Amino acid sequence: MNEARQHRGRGDDGSVMPMAVVMITFLLIAMVSLVSASQAWGERRDAQAVASAAARAAAQPGPDEIVGGRVQLDPGAASARAQTVLGASGHSGSVSVTGTTVTVTATGTVSYAFAAPGFPTTMTATANAAANNDVFGG
């Protein structure tokens, strides 16, 4: 009986610490994942905002792009306006102009705060935005 009791006693040895180590390890992994996901989400939000700003910029006609009271976007000039905003925001991207509609794809990169070995150290976010401007109020 005593031996059985002693066996149970040994079985309880160190039960708190290993469990705590497992939990802390799990929580640390969860922390890295949460912070990295939050960074990725933030970069996506930023890329979306930059794409929207670039699309708005591209859709604003210059003086030479108003013909007969109507907007006629020059694809080259519109693309240059969008690229100006993209570049100033630290993003890259592409611009497509179809008639008076501009579509911008913005790409940004963020470095993860916690670079886990064996995993990517950066994340690239891409967002699209479109703007249309076919009315010029006089």
Added chain:
Amino acid sequence: MNAYDPSPRCRGDRGSAEIELPIAVMGLILVLLLIVGGLRISNMNGDVQSAAHAGARAAAAERDMGSAQVAAQRVVSAALAESGAGCPSPDVFVSGDLSGGLVTVRVTCTVSLADVAMAGFPGSRTVSVSAVELTDQLRGGS
């Protein structure tokens, strides 16, 4: 022989859990504080970035730098208050060209980390981000 008498070995183990448990709980609390602090900094960056974009849009709609500064300050403060970012007095700086050029709004915000400092964070952290917006090509500024 009494089956309920703990053996000397069992008595010898007594107390280890009393020492280990507080250490384990402290470790868990520290990790949880790390999570809270890390997420707060990360979310703060996003909120300030979003507010800077809103401020840039507001500034680009104005005709002079004074009005642009006032508009950006008002919009950024409102956006940060709405998001609950914990930045009651953001520093907003507007620069650029309001006559068809780029306007840049830089927002600097200090977030308090005093309540998670136990996990190794500094007492506060300053976040500074900027956003740009192109002003109207035809309207022009003053």
